[in-house]
Amino acid sequence: METVIQKIGLPRLIITALFLFVLVLGGILGMPMISFISDIIKRMGMYGILVLAMVPSIQSGTGPNFALPIGILTGLLGIVISLEIGLVGMAGFLGAVGFALPFAILVGFFYGKLLNMVKGAEMTIATYTGFAVVQFMCIMWIVLPFQSGTMKWALGKGLRNTFPLDNTFGLILNNFMAFSIGNLHIPTGLLLVFFGTCFAVWLFTKSKTGTEILAGGMNPRFAIASGVNIDRNRIIANILSTVLGAFGIIVYSQSFGFVQLYTAPLMMAFPAVAAVLIGGATAQRARVSHVIIGVVLFQGLLAVSLPVANQLVPEGNLSEIIRMVVQNGIILYALTKVNDNGRN
């Protein structure tokens, strides 16, 4: 019994139980299960890549990427540039990815350099670097000379807080080869992109560089002794993480149908960190499978608890409270385990 709990991990067990409990509760209340499942599948694709961004940084030993907003911002910049030059449809989506990529690589490189200078305190510094960059970009969204009518405020300076993508590339992946079985909607394109990216990251972890990164993260001294350039690998891993953050927000935005600028990315790292931890990762160990399990459990719980909680108690925002407690509780739990797992 003891070992089973250890193998699954206490937090994963609790969240799974909570998830099933809410699901059963929804069933008893006679709520439409099929639409729940559709919603869970959609959310998995929507948030999945942002969660996937945690894998390389954790594997390289820098801990969960609390500076995910940096990657997200480069992705948003890619979207804005793509829309500014008037790309629509698939070209708009690919353009956004293409424009985001060089920024993400460049910023990820410097971010990796920064993390190499502050070994041992990566997580706190990552968080505040992310926060500061978000605020810096808030100024930039006002100052940068974008002209596109859909993105700008009709009056006053700067870009809008949120603007729709329905005339450009909103839902382009979700609708690609999408089909319905009764009420069950399958956003085929979204799922293909998510699982495709997962597969690519998985392949990378099996490559020579990927194995070296993993070795450096698990046991830095041993890796150095075997001639691995840890600092270089940590930079590569964080470039990859930043790129995934950029790609993740583009996929998220097309699925959401809106682009959110200004302070919207500020807190986006925490749900992603929580999801990978719920999936079974620790601050030092993560696999692609943890991402898939975690995003289904965490986003599933959120997707289901919202309507169920509203049915039970229409007043108050119970599902938001559940999110805050679960999300931050799991991160705290993982932090208490940082010292247990070897490094101190």
Place this chain on the structure above:
Amino acid sequence: MDKNLLTPDKVDIKEALRQNVVVLIFVFLTFGGVLLSDLPFYFMVTELVSRISRNSFLVLSLIIPIMAGVGLNFGIVVGAMAGQMALIFITYQGWGGTGGLLIAVALSTPLAILFGYFTGVLFNKTKGQEMIAGLIVGFFANGLYQFIFLFVMGKVIPLKDTPMLKPDGIGLRNTISMGSKHGEGIKYAFDYIFRVNIWWLVIGTAAVIMVVKVLANRRKKFRTPFLTLVPYILMILVSLVITFTPGLRLLANIKAPGVTWLIIIALCIFNVVIIKTKLGQDFRAIGQSQHISSVAGINVDRTRLIAVVMSTVLAAWGQIIFLQNVGTMNTYGSHMQVGMFAIASILIGGASVSNANIRHAILGVILFHSVFIVSPTAGKTLFGDAQIGEFFRAFVVYGVIGVSLGLHAWKTATAKKKV
């Protein structure tokens, strides 16, 4: 405290500049902001005095954990919650005035001790990651806090009909008014007991500090270098000029809350006195090296726990002082910014993760809030948009925390490499 400045043969200007580079940048920012913003000077000073009065206590509550090597206590958010819970209770009971406020202080204390205990235990389990843990613990506690006040209140615990309750009868409103003028609720319940002229307060405080410094040095058979007294002499001179220049009548008459300042001064004295006690020496010892301290027989975890509990209790009181000045509680928001703002303040004052004193705290509050007051209007003058100033101010808050933590981690990492 400021050792490298006190010893006469060590007043090295270059070293002093290097150590205070953050402070200097913010002095520059403040002056630039004051010049750019078209706010009337009188308004700026009044606003600054009231902001210093209501925020200093919270910032001073950070010193003890820094001394004990726990680092910047982002967990003071939890203490602020304890203070707010007590305030919600007395407002619900309709208790106001200084008496009501003292009851709130008394009620918040056991709550804060409990919360601080949990935070401290958590910090002991996350050694080396206390700062991120403190940040997350604030978010986590906020979830529980919202659960209690948004859901349990009115639904599980029946409440009498009060204006605090939302119209549907479940959960408290977003904002709770605790009085809009003195004598109503707890508004200004400490601040308006008596008011003193700010310039005489500055002159008095500066004079006392100078005398204490000189006497302390004399006891150690030690001449006080004149340079260390210059800031205080300048303060006195400026205050005298403002008081006696006929054209500055309005400025000369600005009043500060007397009791609030007495409380702040009492906390300053407490922070100095505690260093001399056994407990304070233990704080400093574990701040230097946990390993050596534990070999020397100090119970490291217990001492860290005490430091965090103390800080949390002080933060609870600090939040009460803050809110009796503001008068309106943002039920679900007032506490969330407390940690960031207080920490940014003390860092701007020149503190670091491992070194902080009263001077850092007070100087930091002054500089931080000066920038805070002027940045929207300065942004408007510079870019034609007040919002840019507001974003800049948030950027400064996060940036200064990130940079200070980064510099500290970088120094520790390079020091480790050298050994």
